[in-house]
Amino acid sequence: MTTEDDTKPGAPHLNGAAKHDDDTDDAGEAAPSAPSLPPLAAPTPANVAELAASCARFVLAKYKVPLDGTSDTLSILDQYVRDARADIQIQPAGLPLLEATIGAYFGEVLRRAFDATWFASGDHDAWRLDFHEVYLTFNPIGMAREALTLGDAEGWHAHLEMDDAEKDEVLARLGRLPEVSDDEFYAPSTRFDVVELAVDALRARGHAEGLAGVRFTVEDYRRK
Numbered sequence: 001m002t003t004e005d006d007t008k009p010g011a012p013h014l015n016g017a018a019k020h021d022d023d024t025d026d027a028g029e030a031a032p033s034a035p036s037l038p039p040l041a042a043p044t045p046a047n048v049a050e051l052a053a054s055c056a057r058f059v060l061a062k063y064k065v066p067l068d069g070t071s072d073t074l075s076i077l078d079q080y081v082r083d084a085r086a087d088i089q090i091q092p093a094g095l096p097l098l099e100a101t102i103g104a105y106f107g108e109v110l111r112r113a114f115d116a117t118w119f120a121s122g123d124h125d126a127w128r129l130d131f132h133e134v135y136l137t138f139n140p141i142g143m144a145r146e147a148l149t150l151g152d153a154e155g156w157h158a159h160l161e162m163d164d165a166e167k168d169e170v171l172a173r174l175g176r177l178p179e180v181s182d183d184e185f186y187a188p189s190t191r192f193d194v195v196e197l198a199v200d201a202l203r204a205r206g207h208a209e210g211l212a213g214v215r216f217t218v219e220d221y222r223r224k
Contacts, residue, residue, distance in 0.1 A: 044108065045120045051104035058101065071109060074189040077102065081147045081188065088148060099148055100124050103141030106188045110140060113192075114199055117218065125156045130221040134202035136195075137161050137221055147186040160198055170201045 044052070056067045059080050067073050084098050107129050110116060119128040130137045142156030152158070162170065174194060184190055206212055 044111075045118050048104045048108065048118050048120050051101045052108045055101035055105035067105065069109060069112060071113060071189070071192050074106075074109065074192055077106065078187045078189050081144075082183070085148055085150070095145070095148060096124075099141055099145040102147070102188070103127075103139070103144030106144060106191075107140030109188075110192065110195060114195065119218075119221065128157065128221070130216070130218065131199070132215045132217070134199055134206065135163050135166070135216050135220065136198060136202060143186075143188070143191050147188060147191075150182045150186055160195070162198070162202065166202060166205055169205060170198045173197055173201050 055077075059076060060066050062080065062083070063076060065073075065076055067076060081102060084094075084102070088095050088098065103124070107118065110129060111118065114131055115133055116129045116131045119126075119130055121127075124141045125139070127139050127141055128137045129140055137157075138160050139157040142153050142158030145153040145156055146158050160170070174197065177194075177197075180190070206214065
């Protein structure tokens with residue numbers, strides 16, 4: 001049921017504007033708001049929430065701009081990833097923390113946008129984000145690892161995994177996207193667009209087959 005797209009299609013960035021707080025401090029500089037994430041119907045696993053909150057704090061401290069938990073500010077996360085690559089060149093030991101925090105935050109953005117649930121047990125390379133409306137799963141931390149290293153992360157399940165019967169249609173849509181640089185291909189904002197395209201394709205297939213309203217549960221994604 002796994003498919004990995006070896007090509008590097010691109011997708012337009014969302015180019016959301018960053019939100020600034022109008023309050024100022026005594027020095028007349030803008031005082032950034034504390035980062036917060038929109039509420040969910042189901043709680044975020046504690047280990048994911050801690051990592052995602054750390055990412056938001058790191059970004060706020062570096063750029064004085066809060067992430068808002070939506071795709072609108074993923075361009076800021078893209079820049080954080082680019083800057084973090086330079087840090088990793090100096091201190092490679094920082095990769096595990098960076099990939100975990102960035103991946104957890106990015107996964108939370110996806111979870112809120114597309115109705116998904118975390119499988120967050122064991123080592124980070126075993127984590128997944130399982131979707132409910134369509135049969136789709138992958139590891140956002142693996143995606144973050146690829147964004148930081150600009151290369152495929154074998155064994156991290158960073159590519160979209162779906163039913164074999166559905167993968168050809170999704171890959172056909174992805175194949176029509178223009179080619180982009182490695183930097184843009186692996187950027188969180190591009191990955192968000194690719195996931196959105198895949199979800200739309202799987203939804204359309206479900207409607208065409210009379211399966212609208214079917215929801216996938218943890219049992220459908222049971223790990224071996």
